[in-house]
Amino acid sequence: LTQGRVYNFSAGPAILPEDVLEQAQRDMLNWQGSGMSIMEMSHRGKEFDGIAKKAEADLRTLLNIPANYKVLFLQGGASTQFAALPLNLASQEDVTDYVVTGAWSKKAYEEAQKYSKANLSAKGDNKSIPSPSTWKISKDAKYVHYCDNETIGGVEFKSVPDVGDRVLISDMSSNFISKPVDVSKYGIIYAGAQKNVGPAGVTIAIVREDLIGHARPETPTMLDFKIHAENDSMYNTPPCWAMYICGLVFEKLIKQGGLEVQHKLNEKKAKILYDTIANSNGFYSNPVEPASRSLMNVPFTIPSNPDMEKTFIKETEKLGMLQLKGHRSVGGMRASIYNAMPIEGVQALADFMKDFHSKNA
Numbered sequence: 001l002t003q004g005r006v007y008n009f010s011a012g013p014a015i016l017p018e019d020v021l022e023q024a025q026r027d028m029l030n031w032q033g034s035g036m037s038i039m040e041m042s043h044r045g046k047e048f049d050g051i052a053k054k055a056e057a058d059l060r061t062l063l064n065i066p067a068n069y070k071v072l073f074l075q076g077g078a079s080t081q082f083a084a085l086p087l088n089l090a091s092q093e094d095v096t097d098y099v100v101t102g103a104w105s106k107k108a109y110e111e112a113q114k115y116s117k118a119n120l121s122a123k124g125d126n127k128s129i130p131s132p133s134t135w136k137i138s139k140d141a142k143y144v145h146y147c148d149n150e151t152i153g154g155v156e157f158k159s160v161p162d163v164g165d166r167v168l169i170s171d172m173s174s175n176f177i178s179k180p181v182d183v184s185k186y187g188i189i190y191a192g193a194q195k196n197v198g199p200a201g202v203t204i205a206i207v208r209e210d211l212i213g214h215a216r217p218e219t220p221t222m223l224d225f226k227i228h229a230e231n232d233s234m235y236n237t238p239p240c241w242a243m244y245i246c247g248l249v250f251e252k253l254i255k256q257g258g259l260e261v262q263h264k265l266n267e268k269k270a271k272i273l274y275d276t277i278a279n280s281n282g283f284y285s286n287p288v289e290p291a292s293r294s295l296m297n298v299p300f301t302i303p304s305n306p307d308m309e310k311t312f313i314k315e316t317e318k319l320g321m322l323q324l325k326g327h328r329s330v331g332g333m334r335a336s337i338y339n340a341m342p343i344e345g346v347q348a349l350a351d352f353m354k355d356f357h358s359k360n361a
């Protein structure tokens, strides 16, 4: 990292690639001779139009998005999609199915209860994922919703759950573009950008075309997928700056070899931490069963002495490893190691963990 910067293990907003930030800095005052910063440009001008089109095209390349899907750049965070989904796809009387494997899918389920007959198809224990064969899928469910990576619990799906001919919807906020995904298996994939993709302020939704155009009449205009699809995400002023940064990240990932390459790197990084926990003779503990461990968010505790966790966090801060405090609902520590976290950062944390263990065992 550049002198003075830290290894930021925040769950989001999270670390961005340094070369992307440097590019943004070069473009800040005068983007490609336009005399303007992107923040100052009309979203309807040819410059920004080019930026938006390229960002979408690069995302399509990265995820191999089929032609019958729209890519929408939205606002309001992933949380707004929790309401937009039932409003676009169900009536108040329609059944929607939710699989709850942690805090975020629970929030999505609770929001959907306001706008539909949301059914709890399966519930995890924050440590594992109930096998899709045990999910109670309603026969007339408008869709089945799940969260691919639970940011707080560190529970991640390793394959696409089979829900037969039902419309599958996934919240991929915290593992979007961290691995290749077969988009054709989904009705909708959505993600807030501020973890793996770019700055807060833009939410990306990849929506199969046949699911667009069914919003119920009372749906706020800004939540209607059709409005955004018909207007190429420019119905109103889009989050221009955030979209531009996302575009730089997509471009970088393509240059780097795409999502297979990034996924391998993410596996390697996560293995360093999980191995360190496993080889600590129980000094560190991660509650999640090995098959469901997240490559993005690694929670861990010091079960024999929870007071020592505060010391752990203080000492890591002194070494420039920040934001390792676990979520308040889980406690302990959490290392978020999104795409942009360099392997050196993960190794530095693992080395510290070993050192801290040997000094305090």
Ligand code: PLP
Pocket: 012, 076, 077, 078, 079, 080, 104, 147, 149, 150, 151, 152, 171, 172, 173, 174, 192, 193, 203
């Ligand atoms: N879903 C997941 C998995 C998340 O991690 C988060 C945020 O941390 C959200 C949804 C909510 O996203 P936003 O803050 O963009 O509304």
